[in-house]
Amino acid sequence: MIPYTYSLHKIHHSNNFGFSADDYSRFKFGDDRVAKKFGKDLADGFIKGFLEDNQISEQIVVISSPYCFIPTATFAMKNYFVYQLNHWLVENGRMVVQEAKVHRTITYKDDYGALSAEDRIKLIGNDSFHIDKDFLRDKVLFFLDDIKITGSHEKMILKMVKEYELKNDIYMLYFAELANHDIHPNIENHLNYHKVRSVFDLDEIIKSGNFCFNTRIVKYILNCDFNSFSIFLERQTEDFIYNLYNLSLGNSYHTIDCYSGNLNFLKNYINNKNYKLI
Template structure:
């Protein structure tokens, strides 16, 4: 089982990525407007370089990067990828795509983008991925991710596919891929944090009217020093704080010691606010 791999941008140096690093950074921290641009561009690229000459007549299933409860940034990109792809498929006699999810069981505090190839494989090797095999029978699978650095996530997807005995046609699609292996994998963190240097840099994105939560921003907020976190919390509205708390619990972050202090601050804020309302 050898999947077809496509990446829109090939990273072979650290001076010209082919896309704006500030935009990528904002995308990773919940800027839905940029997620729209990335998703549409990825769909257009895949259509141009593959589908235009190889129309898939089978049912296509689009699958975003694995997550537990809180979606990753890729999920937002996936929404716009699907919209753009559906328009082209329907106009060209294809079927509208379906979607499903790869479930993952392990959540961790470590910043994946900072790790070496070996460290990434060790960390993700403790995880396990699960998918609805029966739903996929006879369908072509498009696995989406925002960036391919060392290929460890892809290996885990292929390991899952082998374990489930999947024989489907598979495509691995990426917004960007590191093709120059002499560049350290932590270039991913260079991109992730290109515009986000502190928790207060998030405020423009959150207040933009085009914000969506994802795992990265929730973990980043919870991992912030409590002194800065308290100021940040005071500037947020009640809906944001409640959603942040509920997402944190849903992803099991209350079981991670490093997040416990800030989660207690959120819990106290919610209790006090509810008391004031009463």
Template sequence: MIPLTYSLHQIDNPTNFDFCPNAYSRFKFGDDLEARAFGEALAAGFIRDRLTGIGALDQMVVISSPYAFIPTATFAMKNYFVYTLNRWLAEHGHPVVEETKVHRTVTYKEDYGALSAEERLSLIGNDSFHIDRHFLEGKTLIFLDDIRITGSHERMILKMAEAYQLKNPMHLLYFAELVNRDIHPKIENFLNYHEVKSVFDLMPIISSANFCFNTRIVKYILNCDSNSCRIFLQQCKEAFVSRLYDLALGNNYHTIASYSENLDLIKNYLNNKNYKLI
């Protein structure tokens, strides 16, 4: 098994990118319009550079980045990648894609994008990934992620593939990849927070009709200071807060001590709509 990698954009300059950093930041915090643009662009590039003119294609399975209960931002991008790819496959007489999930078991509060390569590998090395091996037999695997910085997640995927003895043809696809190793991995957080500097910068995203929850925004709200969280909750609709709480519980965030204060605020908000946060 020799995996093939593909990245639509290459990052070789810490201040100059061939995609919009603000759009990327909004995407990471749940802007589904940006997820659509990124997913469609990645599919178009993959079709153009890797699929066109190669003849018959085996059944493909698209697999988004691993998650437990709350999907990652990549999951939203994956949806539009699949829609775009399926249209091309159907038009050219190929089978449309199937999907499956990589399950992960460890929840952590650390901001992954701020870590060095060694810290990332140490953190994610405590995790374990699981997949349905029998469902994948005889199929081409397409693992999708939004960005490749140090390759730690990729190594975990390949470790899983080895453990499950996967012999499938495999593609590792990224919207962007850091190719200049002189740039510190924290460039990821430079992009993640390019437009979101505080919890209040989330309001234009979550108040739009194109918002979708992901792990990043849930963790960001739970991790902000309690005074900001109080004020932020006052500006949110009840349906948003209710969904936020349910997702946090589903991802076991109530077991993380540093999230407890803000989770209590959310719980009180839901239990008593007139609870005075300030």
């Protein structure tokens, strides 16, 4: 099956993206305000660029990028994409969208955005994606992701589609896509870390009033050096600290050696706080 692919921004130059690199970086580290803008812009662009001229009468199912327990940054963007798309669908007498989840079984510490196309396939090639085939029957599927660099995640989605023998019409929707393949795939990391250079740069995002956890920020915090981690933790609220620990366990990060030191400190930090309260 050949899916229809749409990307709002096509990247042809390594220093001109069509969107703010700082905003993209903030989005990847949990800025919900930017996620709202990106999701709304993607919906508006897809409506104008495709839906206005191509009627879809079947039930649409929107599916964010695969995750285990902690959603990816795309999940926040997906929420606002759905809100904006639903407005248009209702105004045009069509059914509002449904949602589904692609479950993934493996989590890894490697920074995906720094890898080559070949290394990306090696990293996620052993992963497996799972979805509720019966729920999707006779529906049109919109798979959302924030950026397409080498297409390795798309290949994994299409591998899942083949394994589950899905016969649905499929649309792959991206906020941005690397269109110039002379640019190295690590341009993704340039975007990811454009605004965030250390764990202390996260404070502005976390305390903005528009913060939501995602896999990237949790892994980034757990992976920083111990001194920075302990200082960073002292600056955070109790709710943030508890959420960080609970999400880490939910994604089985306690089984990854490079996170174990910081996670043990986090566990003791919580236990000591509880002990003092008692």
